[in-house]
Amino acid sequence: MIKNISKTLVLLALGMLWADLNAQESITSCGGDASGSGGYVAYSIGQVIYTNNNSANGSVAQGVQHAYEIYSVGINETELNIYVNIFPNPTLDNLTLQINDFNNEKLSFELFDTQGKLLMKEQILAKKTQLNTNNLPRASYFVNIINQENQKVHSFKIIKN
Numbered sequence: 242m243i244k245n246i247s248k249t250l251v252l253l254a255l256g257m258l259w260a261d262l263n264a265q266e267s268i269t270s271c272g273g274d275a276s277g278s279g280g281y282v283a284y285s286i287g288q289v290i291y292t293n294n295n296s297a298n299g300s301v302a303q304g305v306q307h308a309y310e311i312y313s314v315g316i317n318e319t320e321l322n323i324y325v326n327i328f329p330n331p332t333l334d335n336l337t338l339q340i341n342d343f344n345n346e347k348l349s350f351e352l353f354d355t356q357g358k359l360l361m362k363e364q365i366l367a368k369k370t371q372l373n374t375n376n377l378p379r380a381s382y383f384v385n386i387i388n389q390e391n392q393k394v395h396s397f398k399i400i401k402n
Contacts, residue, residue, distance in 0.1 A: 323394075325386055331400035336372040338384070343368045347389035352399075355381050377401050 274283050282301075294301045324341040338350060343365075352361040352372065360382070361372070372384070379401055386395040 325395045327384060327397045327399065330397070331402045332374055333402055334373070334375045336374055336384070336399065338365065338370040338372060338386075340365065340368055348394065349387050351385045351387060353383045353385070355383070374399075374401055 272284055274281070276282070323343070323346070326339045326341075328337055328339070330336070340348070348365040350361075350363060350365060350370070350372070351359060353359055360377070363370075365386075374382075382399040382401060384397045384399055385393050388394050
């Protein structure tokens, strides 16, 4: 009985040692080789594990656990001291755009589809403005409130049922 347990432990230890000595295999989405004056590296995209290799000359982090930078693109939002609401959301046929502290500011709205195509643009002339969405197909849309300097003041995501 003890011989069987010792054989099992020896085989388990040898198996773990063998697995540690062989390279890992993974399914990746893409990868390649890169070389330059400083050396050569093989890379892959889509690994699910990561490791850090350190030496006196530097370190390399392998895998997908890298930080990424998010850049803001588009128009900076401008703040006005107004409260803007749009309802009902989701909608069937009409949207109501309501500005509570409307003081004849020169504002307009723009309606975009999810691909960024401008579908409608109109001046806001009152505290409540109706947007007719009868002719729009069922989808998601974006409504931007724009000031007189053509800066985005507020943005809404709208769902048309």
